Amino acid sequence: MEYTHLGRTGLTVSRLCLGTMNFGPHTEEADAHRVMDAAHEHGINFFDTANVYGRESDGSLKGRTEEFIGRWFAQGGGRRERTVLATKVYGAMGDWPNEGRLSALSIRKAVEASLRRLQTDHIDLYQMHHVDREAPWEEIWQAMEVLVAQGKILYVGSSNFAGWHIARAQEAARSRNFLGLVSEQSLYNLLDRAIELEVIPALEHYGLGLMPWSPLRSGLLGGILRKEREGTRVRGAMPHASEILALHRDRIQAYEDFADELGVDPADLGLAWLLSRPAVTAPIIGPRTAAHLDAAVAAVDIELDQKTLERLDEIFPGHRPAPEDYAW
Template sequence: MKYTYMGRSGLKVSRLCLGTMNFGVDTDEQESFRIMDAALDAGINFFDTANIYGWGENAGRTEEIIGRWFSQGGGRRERTVIATKMYGDMSDANDGPNGSSGLSAYKIRRHLEGSLHRLQTDHIELYQMHHVDRNVTWDELWGAFQTAVNQGKIGYVGSSNFAGWDIAVAQGEAKARGLIGLISEQHKYNLLCRLPELEVLPASKSLGLGVIPWSPLDGGLLAGNALRGGAGKRSGDMKRVEKHRSQLEAYKGLCDELGEREDVVSLAWLLANPAVTAPIIGVRTLEQFERSLRAVELELDEAAMKRIDEIFPGPGGDAPRAYAW
């Protein structure tokens, strides 16, 4: 496994991040344990989750599974950089009107305590805002996050699904308070979704955030099964496959020439971007996990990268050049 710093922080993480969204939903607890054990054995120390995973009335289930895995000991907790997120409604009647989706000092305090309890730990390395909430001031948010840092309950703060503008504002407000600010931005980014190259990636790289791409295979559309009728449930119905069929067929041809799987090439392409810290591999099975490891070793040459750009054109260049000249 290879490692890198998370943005400009001193935190080192593996170049692949284990996503846990399927744990307790499509992946049972026993298989989840096997995947997490295999991840540590492979050198992956970076795990991502969220308090709402498990979904609906089962929100929190995924964190509970990770907590029970931590409780087995054997250095599991000590060897893991755990990242979780908060923003959504945890369906806790005690929250009352403060339970609705959004950010606040109230939610940072209560939902952090909930995650710590479910994860069976006293600290979280990376605590992330699952979405931006433009109704809340950064005075409130940075004050609440810094309190949690001072208490030793979180190490760093990250964002998810922020626009480039939101990242810039957040970092400016943090700097004014003498704080590190955000160290990561978790964002949808893949070969079929390259819009973040215009604003989010340049802003993150310039302002000290490591980008953590979610849905790196676009819900399974880039995994190699879509053309055979096996697109992942998050990729939508076959209408999306038909929409991108010519691209997917050309991509399959390139991967066949390279002698590599489509999913592996998709991950390797992300890893080649200097703004990217670690794509999230949201595997459902141990077999899927083991296949993903190849991406860290694969280095795509200039010719392959050019072919990929021809098949999946980007949005037009880095900001501000794409707009101004």
């Protein structure tokens, strides 16, 4: 496994991040524990979760994924000590006021609940799952500063922020002499490249690490057409996957053909492309089984030359930074 620093921090993390959103709805607890053990065996030390993960389609069982992880930590053997643990706050955990979003009270209640479920005394990276347009940054940063001072969290990250949200957050943190954000999670893959317009330039400017989620677009970049022919396709978790496939079938076929030319698995090619992109610290992979994890780690060893990168840009055109992308 290769390692790098998370953004501008001195924190060392693996180039792949283990995503746990499948734990609960698609992966039973015993299998989830095996996946996490396998991640450590591969040298993956960076795990990502969220307080709302684990819920069923009816909204029940929120927090179940954190509980799975907490019981895995409780087994000992250095599991917690060897893990850089990231979780998230924002999603509503109940129907009562202040059980979601980013008021100081909501943040305090959410972190205490996550710590209990995770059976740990601190969270390494505490991420805002979404921007809260109603909570002022002065309130959010004051709440985060208290948690850092108490030793309950070490770093703060964001998820699904626009470029201007990142700028506002960082300038507010700067005025308080606070470190502010150190990372951002965004939807980013060969099919979804909109963050190249403004988010990635903002991340580079402020020194934030990028953790792309859905790096294979719910399996659409993982050899889906071949799997269709073989009858082995598994329905992904992302909504509207079938509609997106219908819209981009020709491009995806060209992509799978190109992967065959290179002699690599399409999933590995998609992850390797992300690992070559500016600001990317670690794509978030979401294996359902230890075997899926074993297959994903091969991407770290793939180096793409300029000709290969240019061909991928031809198949899936990207963006230049704004405003050059749409203006002179």
